[in-house]
Amino acid sequence: MSYRIGLVGKPSVGKSTFFNAATMNDVPEGAYPFTTIDPSVGEAYVRVECAAPEFGHTCTPNHGYCADGVRFVPTKLVDVAGLVPGAHEGKGLGNQFLSDLNETDVLVHVVDFTGETDLEGEPTDDHDPREDIDFLENELDMWYLDVLEKGIDRYHTGYHGAERDIETDLAEQLSAFGITEDEIKQVILALDLALDPDTWDAADREALAREIRIRTKPMVVAANKMDTEAAQDNWERVTADPEYDHLTFVPVSAHAEKALKQGDERGVLEYRPGDRDFEVTADLPEKKAAGLERIRAFVDAYGGTGVQEVLETALFEELGAIAVFPGASSPQDDGTFLQDCFVLPDGSTAEDFAYFLHSDIGDGFLHANDVRSGRQVGADAELDHRDVIEVTTTN
Numbered sequence: 508m509s510y511r512i513g514l515v516g517k518p519s520v521g522k523s524t525f526f527n528a529a530t531m532n533d534v535p536e537g538a539y540p541f542t543t544i545d546p547s548v549g550e551a552y553v554r555v556e557c558a559a560p561e562f563g564h565t566c567t568p569n570h571g572y573c574a575d576g577v578r579f580v581p582t583k584l585v586d587v588a589g590l591v592p593g594a595h596e597g598k599g600l601g602n603q604f605l606s607d608l609n610e611t612d613v614l615v616h617v618v619d620f621t622g623e624t625d626l627e628g629e630p631t632d633d634h635d636p637r638e639d640i641d642f643l644e645n646e647l648d649m650w651y652l653d654v655l656e657k658g659i660d661r662y663h664t665g666y667h668g669a670e671r672d673i674e675t676d677l678a679e680q681l682s683a684f685g686i687t688e689d690e691i692k693q694v695i696l697a698l699d700l701a702l703d704p705d706t707w708d709a710a711d712r713e714a715l716a717r718e719i720r721i722r723t724k725p726m727v728v729a730a731n732k733m734d735t736e737a738a739q740d741n742w743e744r745v746t747a748d749p750e751y752d753h754l755t756f757v758p759v760s761a762h763a764e765k766a767l768k769q770g771d772e773r774g775v776l777e778y779r780p781g782d783r784d785f786e787v788t789a790d791l792p793e794k795k796a797a798g799l800e801r802i803r804a805f806v807d808a809y810g811g812t813g814v815q816e817v818l819e820t821a822l823f824e825e826l827g828a829i830a831v832f833p834g835a836s837s838p839q840d841d842g843t844f845l846q847d848c849f850v851l852p853d854g855s856t857a858e859d860f861a862y863f864l865h866s867d868i869g870d871g872f873l874h875a876n877d878v879r880s881g882r883q884v885g886a887d888a889e890l891d892h893r894d895v896i897e898v899t900t901t902n
Contacts, residue, residue, distance in 0.1 A: 513611030518628025
């Protein structure tokens with residue numbers, strides 16, 4: 508599988524700039540609504556400390572690349588278009604927006620922390636970024652609530668004439684969101700609700716829809732344009748607000764990341780994505796040199812531009828994913844050792860990993876070896892982040 512990170516945000520907040528900075532694609536950018544209509548899909552990368560040096564080897568990755576001992580592992584980044592107030596009612600791109608959103612595993616909400624664009628993406632002054640966060644969460648909650656209500660109707664009408672538990676009907680109706688009967692039941696009980704929808708009022712249903720959404724569509728807020736004083740002032744107010752304790756915020760300057768990557772490509776500076784410093788290697792005009800020094804001050808203060816941190820927070824913290832290297836107990840010094848690194852769900856076992864590599868390998872699974880320790884592990888052994896695993900199979 509390949510994880511898909513969904514990039515979402517109202518028009519004109521720098522979402523396309525973030526996408527281009529992360530993928531070095533070239534989708535249109537502009538300060539007006541619906542610059543992007545169809546979702547753009549690009550290859551971004553998450554950083555994983557490479558395991559090859561531990562074994563005295565270098566690596567030649569099949570996918571992504573390795574730079575100074577840091578493996579850049581590919582992941583899909585989807586720029587989802589069409590977020591406007593009322594999207595769940597079909598406004599803007601409406602159903603297309605929601606459908607595209609549901610094809611992603613985790614969301615990155617790009618918010619203009621300067622407060623210089625209103626809810627429609629039009630220029631304004633003193634807009635509170637919290638309104639952007641609220642309106643996206645509300646759109647998603649109303650979308651989930653609509654699906655939830657259909658599940659309750661299914662329960663009341665006795666779908667196919669069968670009497671079933673409410674969690675069964677809700678799980679079937681909400682199956683597109685990847686939630687199981689047991690998880691539905693856990694959410695209902697966690698909210699101190701009875702397993703009987705006839706006892707739920709409107710507020711209970713909204714709370715249930717919201718909690719299911721939070722659990723199935725985790726989100727990171729990319730606080731964009733944080734290289735400005737206005738954004739930094741808003742950061743202090745927003746992140747101190749207890750109403751948003753359920754969200755993870757990352758300070759970001761997508762513009763700075765793109766400028767550094769472009770400078771590296773052109774050979775005027777050396778920059779490894781995610782680093783908190785860079786080296787200028789060419790003589791530059793005074794204006795450009797001054798611009799780079801402003802970027803240097805920002806990345807030094809915030810530990811980087813934030814673009815890499817957002818992607819890695821989404822995968823490794825919000826989803827709890829792990830990176831695993833397929834290895835060999837007796838590696839050959841021919842450049843083939845640790846050519847791959849894959850991102851798997853938390854809780855993946857050695858047998859899951861075998862099936863991830865190929866269904867035939869999984870079907871013939873005998874055991875696996877932890878290459879670091881030389882220890883043999885069984886099918887149900889859970890893997891850890893950065894494990895190096897060799898699979899023994901009859902196939």
